[in-house]
Amino acid sequence: MPQDRESGARADKYGRETAKKIAERISATSISETSNEFLYKKRKITIRCAHYKNNYIGVSYKMLERIDAIIAALEEGNEEYKLYEISPQSFKQHMRETKSKGASAGKVALVRKNVFMNKGRLISTIKL
Numbered sequence: 001m002p003q004d005r006e007s008g009a010r011a012d013k014y015g016r017e018t019a020k021k022i023a024e025r026i027s028a029t030s031i032s033e034t035s036n037e038f039l040y041k042k043r044k045i046t047i048r049c050a051h052y053k054n055n056y057i058g059v060s061y062k063m064l065e066r067i068d069a070i071i072a073a074l075e076e077g078n079e080e081y082k083l084y085e086i087s088p089q090s091f092k093q094h095m096r097e098t099k100s101k102g103a104s105a106g107k108v109a110l111v112r113k114n115v116f117m118n119k120g121r122l123i124s125t126i127k128l
Helices: 005-025 088-094 113-119
Strands: 037-040 043-050 056-060 069-077 080-086 108-112 121-127
Touching: 005 037, 005 043, 005 069, 005 080, 043 056, 056 069, 056 113, 069 088, 069 113, 080 113, 088 108, 088 113, 108 113
Parallel strands: 043 069
Antiparallel strands: 037 043, 056 108, 069 080, 080 121
16 A cells, blocks of 8 residues: 555654664664664664565665665564665665655665565564
């Protein structure tokens, strides 16, 4: 089901708040006030969060050019998340453009979360 303005705002709030909590748990430092970008083990990363029902991870094209890795925090239930990492190059190999006609149209690429699970590196499982 496509997002509308209200569901998109809820998803954005969830993603930003959850990414900050996860960053604290893995000792990553925020490097941007406007996006989920962090410094982690001397690399620039983004932390992207997905509820257990969500099948896609989205990253803007601009962000893909300035980060070293994408960490997907995939909700397992009961505030437990599995963290998977892939490179921007791997993300680009598996991405598709959003179908949206809204603000993200042409700006955000999507990758199925199973790409992270099957091709990514499991970093850890954490409980918030």
